[in-house]
Amino acid sequence: xxxxxxxxxxxxxxxxxxxxxxxxxxxxxxxxxxxxxxxxxxxxxxxxxxxxxxxxxxxxxxxxxxxxxxxxxxxxxxxxxxxxxxxxxxxxxxxxxxxxxxxxxxxxxxxxxxxxxxxxxxxxxxxxxxxxxxxxxxxxxxxxxxxxxxxxxxxxxxxxxxxxxxxxxxxxxxxxxxxxxxxxxxxxxxxxxxxxxxxxxxxxxxxxxxxxxxxxxxxxxxxxxxxxxxxxxxxxxxxxxxxxxxxxxxxx
Amino acid sequence: xxxxxxxxxxxxxxxxxxxxxxxxxxxxxxxxxxxxxxxxxxxxxxxxxxxxxxxxxxxxxxxxxxxxxxxxxxxxxxxxxxxxxxxxxxxxxxxxxxxxxxxxxxxxxxxxxxxxxxxxxxxxxxxxxxxxxxxxxxxxxxxxxxxxxxxxxxxxxxxxxxxxxxxxxxxxxxxxxxxxxxxxxxxxxxxxxxxxxxxxxxxxxxxxxxxxxxxxxxxxxxxxxxxxxxxxxxxxxxxxxxxxxxxxxxxxx
Numbered sequence: 303x304x305x306x307x308x309x310x311x312x313x314x315x316x317x318x319x320x321x322x323x324x325x326x327x328x329x330x331x332x333x334x335x336x337x338x339x340x341x342x343x344x345x346x347x348x349x350x351x352x353x354x355x356x357x358x359x360x361x362x363x364x365x366x367x368x369x370x371x372x373x374x375x376x377x378x379x380x381x382x383x384x385x386x387x388x389x390x391x392x393x394x395x396x397x398x399x400x401x402x403x404x405x406x407x408x409x410x411x412x413x414x415x416x417x418x419x420x421x422x423x424x425x426x427x428x429x430x431x432x433x434x435x436x437x438x439x440x441x442x443x444x445x446x447x448x449x450x451x452x453x454x455x456x457x458x459x460x461x462x463x464x465x466x467x468x469x470x471x472x473x474x475x476x477x478x479x480x481x482x483x484x485x486x487x488x489x490x491x492x493x494x495x496x497x498x499x500x501x502x503x504x505x506x507x508x509x510x511x512x513x514x515x516x517x518x519x520x521x522x523x524x525x526x527x528x529x530x531x532x533x534x535x536x537x538x539x540x541x542x543x544x545x546x547x548x549x550x551x552x553x554x
Numbered sequence: 555x556x557x558x559x560x561x562x563x564x565x566x567x568x569x570x571x572x573x574x575x576x577x578x579x580x581x582x583x584x585x586x587x588x589x590x591x592x593x594x595x596x597x598x599x600x601x602x603x604x605x606x607x608x609x610x611x612x613x614x615x616x617x618x619x620x621x622x623x624x625x626x627x628x629x630x631x632x633x634x635x636x637x638x639x640x641x642x643x644x645x646x647x648x649x650x651x652x653x654x655x656x657x658x659x660x661x662x663x664x665x666x667x668x669x670x671x672x673x674x675x676x677x678x679x680x681x682x683x684x685x686x687x688x689x690x691x692x693x694x695x696x697x698x699x700x701x702x703x704x705x706x707x708x709x710x711x712x713x714x715x716x717x718x719x720x721x722x723x724x725x726x727x728x729x730x731x732x733x734x735x736x737x738x739x740x741x742x743x744x745x746x747x748x749x750x751x752x753x754x755x756x757x758x759x760x761x762x763x764x765x766x767x768x769x770x771x772x773x774x775x776x777x778x779x780x781x782x783x784x785x786x787x788x789x790x791x792x793x794x795x796x797x798x799x800x801x802x803x804x805x806x807x
Binding site for chain 1: 660689696699752798800
């Protein structure tokens, strides 16, 4: 049984008071999160990593919100750096860079690899990945694949990587039983269970359209545009394979 | 052997020259494709369908480009219509509305069902769907599921469905052998093979990083940000399960 408390990522008060240690990875070059939310996540994290073009995104975010002198620099800049502007690298000149040109992994995977020793050092329990559904289908799928690879690598130790956009939070639920404690902002919001990568047998409680040992698969049942039932505080899911969950965090 | 010619969809010139019979569907995402291309696709299709909020998007596109009175109205508006503005319905007076309320399927899936009888009637070769790959993850995934569901239909009522965005074209390759003709300007761009439905054994030719009887799967190898070998006009793919192909397209019209 694994329990998830997304309020520790989504709610500003909860982020500040939570004891859970996390890292932040900035993937995308346009940060659309609410600025105070982004600032709070950054300030309270143990490790902040900006990835390639995400470094430009972070600098733009600082400038746009007059935060240049106010927030700590990233701990690391990673990626192949082919999208990172010279101006950005100059600005963050004191930041350690781990450049990797390996074409066999995407930038997200490389950043998790760079984070690995820091996860141990700082006892990190989760990773918050600031991203967006960018328009390139292969990059979206590549990031989902990274979630699977990361999950499989960690085996018994669950250290979720939460993909956070301005409107939704997505992550891989492990095989077996999960409970998702639904924060206020997500109640009555849309949600989805997506068996990306293979057919998965799933049961749920707490959704508008629940599943009961239903086989979910592409070409058949993929539970998109589902909703969290308005009475629900805890969504329960059981699956025979890791499955991708997504939940709305504010109105579209 | 299945042959795919995305070039016949992505440039205005080729759309006009190829003279194929196709249906055009507009889904509910911002329309970011170049005006000339989308205008050409619209004018030359045999049936134009706007789906729910896609109807609003289409009306906005017309207004932003001063085309309100220049392009024919959609043939059909479909969907559960919970996102379609009254103003849009009111504007398209010549359009038949088919409301599909079933909540077990997405509007896009239902739209392809509505299209089924037209496939033989209009002798449609393929369907082009205008949709950016942005916004809600579950919508992006749902659209892919619609492609897989369409793939399962009988030959009578199924035709290739091309998802066209401003930067890419994506479609399902059926089980077996496929050839994809790579337009000249796309040869320097990216491409991808994604085994969404399950582990898939794949062989390819014509890519920068080819596969030979390789099992592709999530949690393992998913071929994204691939490229072309720089020599071939065709990419050849053989797979034992339908697999999703996506490729970058260029700016030229």
